[in-house]
Amino acid sequence: MKKLLISMAMVANVWAISNFELAQKSDAVMSGYSDAKSEMVMTLINANAQERQRTMKSMVLEKEGGDKSLMEFLTPADVKGTKFLSYEHADKDDDQWLYLPALKRVKRIASKNKSGSFMGSEFSYEDLTAFNIDKYNYSGDAQEVVVEGKKMFKSERIPNSKNSGYTKQISWTTADTFLTMKVEYYDRKKELLKTAIFEDYKKIDGIWRIGKITMTNHQNDKKTILVWKNETIKNGLKDKDFNKRVLKR
Amino acid sequence: MRPLLGLVLLSSLLYGEVAYKGYVGADTQAYLTKPDGKHPANFTLQQQLELSYNVGDFESAISLYAQEDSYDLSRDHAERNERTFVRLDELYAKYYFENDMIFGGRNIRFWGALEVNNIVDTFNTKDFRTDGLDPQKQGAWNLAYTHYTDSGEISLVVKLYEEQQKMAAYPYAYYFFPKEAEGMPITYDATLQSKENLYRPTLYLNWSGSTESDYPIDYAFIGQYGFDSQRAFQQAVDYITPLVTLSEEAYLVAKVMSYNTMVVGSTLLKVEALATNVIDKNVSSIGKVIDDYYQVGLGVEHTLTGVNGDADLGLIAEYYYYDTFKHSNNIATDLNLFQVFQNDLFVGFRYTFNDASDSSIVAGAIIDMEYNEQSYSFKYETRMFDVLSVKADYAYINPSTTDPTAYALMGLNPNDPTADPSAHQRIGLNLAYHF
Numbered sequence: 001m002k003k004l005l006i007s008m009a010m011v012a013n014v015w016a017i018s019n020f021e022l023a024q025k026s027d028a029v030m031s032g033y034s035d036a037k038s039e040m041v042m043t044l045i046n047a048n049a050q051e052r053q054r055t056m057k058s059m060v061l062e063k064e065g066g067d068k069s070l071m072e073f074l075t076p077a078d079v080k081g082t083k084f085l086s087y088e089h090a091d092k093d094d095d096q097w098l099y100l101p102a103l104k105r106v107k108r109i110a111s112k113n114k115s116g117s118f119m120g121s122e123f124s125y126e127d128l129t130a131f132n133i134d135k136y137n138y139s140g141d142a143q144e145v146v147v148e149g150k151k152m153f154k155s156e157r158i159p160n161s162k163n164s165g166y167t168k169q170i171s172w173t174t175a176d177t178f179l180t181m182k183v184e185y186y187d188r189k190k191e192l193l194k195t196a197i198f199e200d201y202k203k204i205d206g207i208w209r210i211g212k213i214t215m216t217n218h219q220n221d222k223k224t225i226l227v228w229k230n231e232t233i234k235n236g237l238k239d240k241d242f243n244k245r246v247l248k249r
Numbered sequence: 250m251r252p253l254l255g256l257v258l259l260s261s262l263l264y265g266e267v268a269y270k271g272y273v274g275a276d277t278q279a280y281l282t283k284p285d286g287k288h289p290a291n292f293t294l295q296q297q298l299e300l301s302y303n304v305g306d307f308e309s310a311i312s313l314y315a316q317e318d319s320y321d322l323s324r325d326h327a328e329r330n331e332r333t334f335v336r337l338d339e340l341y342a343k344y345y346f347e348n349d350m351i352f353g354g355r356n357i358r359f360w361g362a363l364e365v366n367n368i369v370d371t372f373n374t375k376d377f378r379t380d381g382l383d384p385q386k387q388g389a390w391n392l393a394y395t396h397y398t399d400s401g402e403i404s405l406v407v408k409l410y411e412e413q414q415k416m417a418a419y420p421y422a423y424y425f426f427p428k429e430a431e432g433m434p435i436t437y438d439a440t441l442q443s444k445e446n447l448y449r450p451t452l453y454l455n456w457s458g459s460t461e462s463d464y465p466i467d468y469a470f471i472g473q474y475g476f477d478s479q480r481a482f483q484q485a486v487d488y489i490t491p492l493v494t495l496s497e498e499a500y501l502v503a504k505v506m507s508y509n510t511m512v513v514g515s516t517l518l519k520v521e522a523l524a525t526n527v528i529d530k531n532v533s534s535i536g537k538v539i540d541d542y543y544q545v546g547l548g549v550e551h552t553l554t555g556v557n558g559d560a561d562l563g564l565i566a567e568y569y570y571y572d573t574f575k576h577s578n579n580i581a582t583d584l585n586l587f588q589v590f591q592n593d594l595f596v597g598f599r600y601t602f603n604d605a606s607d608s609s610i611v612a613g614a615i616i617d618m619e620y621n622e623q624s625y626s627f628k629y630e631t632r633m634f635d636v637l638s639v640k641a642d643y644a645y646i647n648p649s650t651t652d653p654t655a656y657a658l659m660g661l662n663p664n665d666p667t668a669d670p671s672a673h674q675r676i677g678l679n680l681a682y683h684f
Contacts, residue, residue: 044605052605052635076635077683079607080270093512095465105359108467112515113554116561117603165555220558240348244459245397249308249345 019155020138025178026171027133033207036060038231040071044121047221054119058228060130061237066090067130068242073119083247086111086125090134093163094125099247106247115165122194122215122224124165131180135160136169144175151175166193177201179208192218204233265304271297272638274681276316276380280422281674284660287420292319293332295379295681299339306346312339312388316379320421330421332378338388352393357386358406360455360471362508362519363567365595365615368544369471369506369521371478372408372453377416380677381423381659382626382644387412401458408451411476411499413439422675425587425655426495433491442483443476443499444532451475466511473504477525479586481532481539500539501528519548519567530577540573540580546590556600563599565613583619584653592619606632620649622656640679647672 017025042054055075061068066088073082081101088094096109114126136157143154153173159166168186173179180198187193195218200211213226272295279290294317301310318332341354361367373386389412395404416437419428426435441447457469480497487494506523524543532539548567556562569590573580583591597613608631615624628642648656650669660670 046605076632077270078272078632078636078638078681080683092463093514095459095461095512103359104357105361108362108510108512108517110512110515110517110550110552113552116554117559120559120603120605120607239399240397243397243399245402 016141017153018138018141019157020133022142022153022155022173022178023133023136023138023157026173026180027131029178029208030131030210031062031207033204033209033233034062035235035237036062036209036231036233037235037237039229041227041229042119042121042123043225043227045223045225054121059237059241061239061242062130063088066094066132068239069129070242070246085242085244085247086129087242088129088132090132094129097244097247104248106244113163113165114161115163121226122217122222123213123226126159126164126166127185127196127215142173145172147172147181152181177208187219194218200227204231207233209233265302265307268301268303270299270684272681272683274638274679276677276679278380278422278675278677281676282672283422283675284671284673286428287422287424288320288328288330291330291332291421293317307342307344309342310339312337314338314385328420329418330424331418332421334378334415336376336387338386340388348397350393350395350397352391352395355388355390357388360469360506360508361521362467362510363521363546363548364550364565365567365597365613366546366569366590366593367508367521368546368569368571368590369508369523371473371506371523372406374412374414374478377414377423377425381417381421381425382675387415398458400460401456403457404453404455406453406455408453408475409448411441411443411447411449411451413441414480414497415439422673423659425659427658427661430493433486433488433493435493435495438494438496440496441480441499442496444529445476445499445501447476447499449475464511464513466509468509469507471504471506473502473506475501477502477504477527479525479542479588481581481586482535484535498532500532502526503528515552515554517548517550519546519550521546521548535581535585537579537581537585538577539586540576542571542573544569544571544590546570559603561599561601561603563601565595565597565599567595569593569595587655589655591617593617608632617649617654620652620654620657622649622654623647624656636683638679638681638683640677642677643675644677645672645674 038058040056040058044052057072059070069086071084073079083099085097086094094111096111098107098109100107115124118125118128136159138157145152145154152175155171155173157169166185167188167190170184171180172182174181179201183196184192185194195216197214198210201208202211209231211228215224274295276293276295296315299312315335318330321329321333323329339356341352341356343350343352358372359370360372361370373389375384376387377384379385390409391406393404393406395402417424426437429435452474454472460466476499480499483496483498485494502525504523504525508521511518522545526541527539530538546569551564553562571583571588571591594616595613600610602608610629612627624646626644630640632638646656648654648660648670657670660673
C-alpha cells in the first residue's frame, strides 16, 4: 500500500505544472501575432442594468520589452477622435499620451498608478495591457480542477508592481489549449474585487486571439463587456505607426 | 474628356473615407453682479461642423463654427453686442510621405504644456466673442513642412497672414474697455494696424520630441521671426464725432520659445518659457516703447487615483511671470499691452469621477500678486444619453482696485468712473447635442 501511494505521488508530481510554467505556456499560445488591428465595443452596465456603449479602433504592436498600443475613440460623439497612445514597459512606468481633438493637444499622462478606471469602465489600465510574465511573481504548482466537465489549471500570481491595484490574481486556464478562461482579481485589502470571464477565442493565422471579456465588479455591482471585432494580425505595422506623430493624424 | 475626369474624381471620392462630427448647442450666462449698463445675461446658439476626407496618405478637412446671440436680434442697435458670426476655423490639405509631411491651408495648432495659461501657445489669435473668460482660438493660414524622426519631429511653419483679434461690443459683459473716456465714447475696431504688410510671412521653426528614461521628458523648442502675438494698442481720438477708437497694432519680433513636461511617478512637472526681441520698438501710438520681454510658466500636476472609489484627483499649481528687459525708461507696461498674467499663481484641482458619463469637476483660483486681483472658477461637465454634453460653471472675479487691469476696466462704472470696479459673478450653462 505504501509503495502504491509513493508511486501515485510520483505520477502526480510528473504531471504537475508550476504556476510559472503555466504562465509561460499561456503566454506562448497568445504570442507571435506581431501586430493586431481591431474594432472594440465596450458596453458599460451599471448596477441598475442600464447600458452605455463606447466604440474604439485599436492597434497593437507586439514588442519584447512591452507592447505599444494606440486606441482611437469613435463614440460617444463628443469624444470622437480622442486617441490614447501607450508604450508598455515591464521594468518601469509606461509612457502614455492622450490626444484631445477639440484642443488639438497631445497631453502627456502620468502612468505610475495602474489601477485607475479606463474610460469609466470596470477595466483598469493594467487589465487592458497584454499579459506579461515578468510583471508577476509565481510560487508553487497550479491546481488541477474540473469546471463544467473540462479539465483546467487553477493558478495564482502576485503583481510585482507596488502600484498595481491588485494583491493577487487567480486564473483558470484550460489544460489542453492553455487559454485563460477566468481571472479573479483581489484588491489591496485582499478582498475579491472583480472577475473577468474570457470568451470567444478564435485562431487567426494560427494564433489564439480573445473575442470577448466580461468584467464584473463585485464591490459596486457594475459590469463591462469588451468585444473585439474584425481583428486582423500580422498587418506589417512598424514602430513608426506608434510614434507620437500618429496622434494628430 | 470631361465625363472621364468626373469619373476619376468620383471614384477617388468613393475610394476615400469621409467623416463628420460636430454639435448644436445652447449657451447661457447670467451675471449675478455686473457693471452698470452691461447685459444681465446672454443666450447664444452654437453650431460646429467638421468634415474630413482622407484617402491613403492624403488628408483634408474643413471646420466651421457659428453662433447667434439673442441680443443681436434686437431692434435696438445699442443692445446688439456683435456676438453673431460664422467663422472658418480650418480648411486644409496635407500629405504624408514615409518620414515627412507637407501641409497647406488654415488650421489651429496647440503649443504648450500647462493647463490654465499657455504662454507659448501663440500661433493662433483668440476670438473673444464666444466667451470672454474662455475665448476660442481662430484658424491661421499657413504652409508647413515636417520631418519626423524616431524620437520627434522638426517643422518649418510659415504663417501667411496676421489675423485680426475679434471682440464683442459693448454692452457685452466681457467687453474689456471702458464705455467712455474724457466724455467720449470708446469703440474697438478689430482692423489690425501695422507698419508692415499683414501678408508678410511669420516663420516658425519647431523641434520637438521625447526622451526615454526613468524620468521621461516631452520637449519642444520654437524659433519665431515675424509678427508678435502680443499687440500694442493704438488710440485714435476724433473730437468732431466725438469718438475714441481703439485698435491693435502688430509689430515684428524674433522670439525663442520652449515647452516641456517631465514625468516623475504620478507627477507631471511643466515648464513654458519665451524670450522676445522686439525688432521695431517704436510702433505704438501710445507714445511708449515696446520693449523686449520674457515670460516663464512653471507647473506641477499630481494625480491621486482611487479617491472615493474610482475617482481621480489631479492637484494643479501653476505660476506665470512676465517682465520686460527694461531697455528704456518709457516702456509700454503689461497693462498697456493687455498682458493678463504678469505675476500670477493658479491653484486648483481636477476631480474626474471616472463614471460612464465622463463627469468631472475643475475648480481653482488665480491670484494676481502684481495687481491684487483674484478670480475663482468652478466647472462641472457631464454627459447625458451619450449624445448630450452638459457644462455648468460659476466664476467670481474680484478685480484690482488699484490698477487698470482688463477685469478692472471691464467693471468700471460709466456713471461714476472714479468708483472702484465692482466684483463680477456669473453662472453659466452649456448644453450641446453631439453627432
